[in-house]
Amino acid sequence: MLEKTRLESVLVLALDRPEVNALNSDLLLALADGLEEAQKDPGVRALVLTGKGRAFSAGQDLKEFEGKAPDYEGHLRKYNRVVEALVHLEKPTLAAIGGAAAGAGLSLALACDFRLMSEKASLTTAFSRIGLVPDSGMTFFLPRLVGYAKALELIWLSPRLSAKEALELGLVHQVVAPEKLMEEALALAQTLAQGPTRAFALSKKALLESHRLSLEQTLALEAVLQGEAGKSLDHEEGVRAFLEKRPPRFTGR
Numbered sequence: 001m002l003e004k005t006r007l008e009s010v011l012v013l014a015l016d017r018p019e020v021n022a023l024n025s026d027l028l029l030a031l032a033d034g035l036e037e038a039q040k041d042p043g044v045r046a047l048v049l050t051g052k053g054r055a056f057s058a059g060q061d062l063k064e065f066e067g068k069a070p071d072y073e074g075h076l077r078k079y080n081r082v083v084e085a086l087v088h089l090e091k092p093t094l095a096a097i098g099g100a101a102a103g104a105g106l107s108l109a110l111a112c113d114f115r116l117m118s119e120k121a122s123l124t125t126a127f128s129r130i131g132l133v134p135d136s137g138m139t140f141f142l143p144r145l146v147g148y149a150k151a152l153e154l155i156w157l158s159p160r161l162s163a164k165e166a167l168e169l170g171l172v173h174q175v176v177a178p179e180k181l182m183e184e185a186l187a188l189a190q191t192l193a194q195g196p197t198r199a200f201a202l203s204k205k206a207l208l209e210s211h212r213l214s215l216e217q218t219l220a221l222e223a224v225l226q227g228e229a230g231k232s233l234d235h236e237e238g239v240r241a242f243l244e245k246r247p248p249r250f251t252g253r
């Protein structure tokens with residue numbers, strides 16, 4: 001259901017359910033556990049989220065509550081635990097999108113720091129097609145990536161975006177040939193895993209917080225976070241490497 005592979009300091013979490021990696025309660029719990037374990041493990045310094053087979057993820061498994069009165073508000077706690085674990089993971093996260101990403105599947109990709117997409121993959125918000133409101137952070141990330149007007153259009157009309165369209169809209173960082181997707185995603189993850197992990201995490205925190213802070217509050221937060229980054233061994237190493245005219249050897253501490 002969730003395949004975990006460790007490649008040096010990169011952890012790959014691959015959604016693995018029949019057909020389209022639709023998300024059900026068990027998979028959401030496994031994913032939340034996997035992300036929380038990744039947070040605790042200092043040996044993990046970057047994470048790749050992907051889907052096995054033909055899809056990244058089709059979002060909620062629409063068969064899970066068939067014939068039952070759904071308690072979506074309650075069920076969404078499982079999604080929210082995953083999204084919060086993903087967004088607050090203090091290590092770079094990459095979504096490697098090899099096939100369709102729809103509904104909450106797309107939300108999970110949007111919650112990652114980087115998105116690499118196969119030329120053959122597609123993205124669709126999907127929620128309005130089944131009379132639902134976007135969830136799992138989509139209303140937070142989508143307007144920030146594409147602007148309010150485009151986000152509303154993508155949510156209401158739910159077109160199926162090609163990789164080219166997704167790249168043009170700024171929804172993904174890079175589009176690659178299908179057979180190169182994991183190779184490219186792992187190469188970027190390895191590069192990021194060798195970076196100043198603590199400074200990366202603190203920069204992400206500043207960017208996320210900046211959405212709700214005034215300039216004065218942002219300046220104050222930057223100073224606090226810089227105080228923390230300034231105490232890291234990676235900062236010490238970065239300055240030493242600069243002065244010695246050599247590449248830094250960051251350890252994530």
Ligand code: T3D
Nearest residue numbers: 019022058059060061062063072075076100102103104126
């Ligand atoms: O708390 C709550 O539960 C609310 C939370 C909601 C979060 C959400 O994510 S709501 C949105 C749910 N997702 C969707 O509505 C997407 C529905 N699927 C699609 O739009 C398309 O299937 C895809 C774009 C994902 C892929 O299209 P394509 O053409 O590659 O495949 P397909 O032929 O449509 O689907 C292949 C099979 O997967 C098909 O089964 P079949 O007919 O061969 O037996 C299809 O029914 C099944 N499938 C696709 N999506 C889902 C699914 N089965 C269950 N749940 C799905 N989401």
